[in-house]
Amino acid sequence: LSEITSDAFSGIVRIALLPDSDSKHEAVLDKFSSCYPVSGEAIFREPFCVEYKWEKKGSGDLLLLAHPLHVQLLSNGDNDVTVLEDFKYGSIDGDVVGVVGDSWVL
Numbered sequence: 001l002s003e004i005t006s007d008a009f010s011g012i013v014r015i016a017l018l019p020d021s022d023s024k025h026e027a028v029l030d031k032f033s034s035c036y037p038v039s040g041e042a043i044f045r046e047p048f049c050v051e052y053k054w055e056k057k058g059s060g061d062l063l064l065l066a067h068p069l070h071v072q073l074l075s076n077g078d079n080d081v082t083v084l085e086d087f088k089y090g091s092i093d094g095d096v097v098g099v100v101g102d103s104w105v106l
Contacts, residue, residue, distance in 0.1 A: 012036060014033075014036065016029050017089065019089065024086065024087075025087060028063070028084065028087050028098065029063075031060075031063075032060060032061060032062070032063035032100070034058045034059050034060050035056050035057070035058040035059060035060045035061060035062050035063070036056065036057055036058055036062075037054040037055065037056050037062060037064070038054075038055050038056065038057050039054070039055045040052060040053060040054040040055070041053050049105065049106070050105075050106050051103055051104065051105045051106075052103060052104045052106070053102065053103040054102055054103065056102060061100045061101070061102075062100065062101065062102050063084075063098055063099070063100050064098075064099055064101075065089065065096040065097065065098060065099070066083070066096060066097050066098075066099045066104070067091070067093050067094070067096055068093065068094040068095065068096075068097075070099075070104065070106060071083060071097050071099070073106040074099065074104055074105075074106065079101065079104060079105050080101055080103070081099050081100060081101030081103075081104060082099070082100040082101065083097060083098075083099050084097065084098035084099070084100065085097060
């Protein structure tokens with residue numbers, strides 16, 4: 001038996017699921033792979049309106065996944081986001097959809 005040792009790990013580990021080995025999904029994941037969220041906050045600016053803001057690290061734009069209700073509300077508002085309608089994953093609440101942007105106003 002031999003023992004393998006190393007220094008303590010310090011860094012980011014990211015894992016992504018690639019449904020059905022879809023090359024379109026892979027291209028999207030590659031495009032946004034260098035940016036990740038490190039913290040977030042919810043800001044209530046007015047009644048019935050919340051803004052989610054994320055602090056990010058890395059370079060490029062931030063890709064997150066939105067639940068169906070979020071996508072519906074993002075489509076109705078004046079948001080500086082891009083909804084990637086063809087980038088979807090199944091969930092128990094319906095399809096979650098890729099959204100590119102550092103903040104969402106719902």
